[in-house]
Amino acid sequence: MDKIIKFFSEIGKLKRMPRRGWVIREIKNPETIAEHTFRAAIVAWMLAAHKNYKLDFGKIIKIALIHDLCEVYAGDTTPYDSILPKDKKSIRELVKTWPRFSPEKRQKIAAEKFKKENAALEKLIKDLSPKLKKEIMALWLDYEKGSSPEGKFFKHADRIENFLQASEYWRDNKKIPLKPYWIQAEELHDDPVLLEFIEQIDKEFHKDKKPKN
Amino acid sequence: MEEKIFYITKKKLQELQEEHEGLLEFERKRSLSQEAPKILESEDLNPEFVSFQEDVGFLRSRIDELKNILDHHELIKNPAKNERSVVGLGAKVKIAVDGQNDEFLLVGTLEANPAMGKISNESPVGRALLGHKVGDEVFINSPMGITYKIKNIKYEIS
Numbered sequence: 001m002d003k004i005i006k007f008f009s010e011i012g013k014l015k016r017m018p019r020r021g022w023v024i025r026e027i028k029n030p031e032t033i034a035e036h037t038f039r040a041a042i043v044a045w046m047l048a049a050h051k052n053y054k055l056d057f058g059k060i061i062k063i064a065l066i067h068d069l070c071e072v073y074a075g076d077t078t079p080y081d082s083i084l085p086k087d088k089k090s091i092r093e094l095v096k097t098w099p100r101f102s103p104e105k106r107q108k109i110a111a112e113k114f115k116k117e118n119a120a121l122e123k124l125i126k127d128l129s130p131k132l133k134k135e136i137m138a139l140w141l142d143y144e145k146g147s148s149p150e151g152k153f154f155k156h157a158d159r160i161e162n163f164l165q166a167s168e169y170w171r172d173n174k175k176i177p178l179k180p181y182w183i184q185a186e187e188l189h190d191d192p193v194l195l196e197f198i199e200q201i202d203k204e205f206h207k208d209k210k211p212k213n
Numbered sequence: 214m215e216e217k218i219f220y221i222t223k224k225k226l227q228e229l230q231e232e233h234e235g236l237l238e239f240e241r242k243r244s245l246s247q248e249a250p251k252i253l254e255s256e257d258l259n260p261e262f263v264s265f266q267e268d269v270g271f272l273r274s275r276i277d278e279l280k281n282i283l284d285h286h287e288l289i290k291n292p293a294k295n296e297r298s299v300v301g302l303g304a305k306v307k308i309a310v311d312g313q314n315d316e317f318l319l320v321g322t323l324e325a326n327p328a329m330g331k332i333s334n335e336s337p338v339g340r341a342l343l344g345h346k347v348g349d350e351v352f353i354n355s356p357m358g359i360t361y362k363i364k365n366i367k368y369e370i371s
Contacts, residue, residue: 100315106329182355183311188327190335202356210356
């Protein structure tokens, strides 16, 4: 039991770890990783249930709960990290665009991220029972690779939660650049329920004012 | 299960066939109480995952899902030479967007991986690019109105 308490204490750190994407955008009091996890789980479950998708909701929620555990040790990452300038002014300019890389660099970034997060998760769960370890690792791999319909759906719902949060920050502060989120959304999502949700976000958030950038 | 056509490459078809056969064999051996085989090593199929599937009873639903895909798939092939100037499934498309250049491979939903430049033909950008030619400017109807300019189209499906 002492080992499981240690595990719970370690993952409790996620309640205090701000998400890096908001930090680099200078959001005041940004949401934490655990706060994102909480809503991503509900978003995924409810959007799938809304359209009566034949998915295992228990599995979706488990994938949601564990998908960012690795960040206790690996830290949060953003797509900008490999090209992030040091000064704030340059960062403000950079986050106005969606970062694009050559196929080789994409592969390299993805491989390095996977290796780092995989090692972090293994370290985090090393003292859990073999059954729990196996289950957590399997769920995480499913999320990473989108290998089951549940893993794939959650991977996209995870981005949708991020997109919703960006829109909420923009509602409060019109200086938050939304264009990269829209570009990503239009290239990434192909699930009908998530595309419908994106349209709804547009109607809900841009009734009075359209984002300029 | 919805009857939908799954557009996949030959490589993906082989992977799915191997996974389907492997899981059927796994299920058969398990029903005979024999030791589970440890032969499932395709890139997208992690033994841990399969083992977990068995533990929680999702094995059958994955087998059914794979069968549905295999029964309703269409292979992505290179189009005839006179049709290669148009963006279609399997096209490698160089684009310019928002002051940057990028390259997409247009694939079906099962192989989509935008982080790796593989864009689904069912995504708004994928759908919009289909049927266009080099030089076309493709407008995506989003709040910012993003435009993709097509700079090059190639087909390299093996």
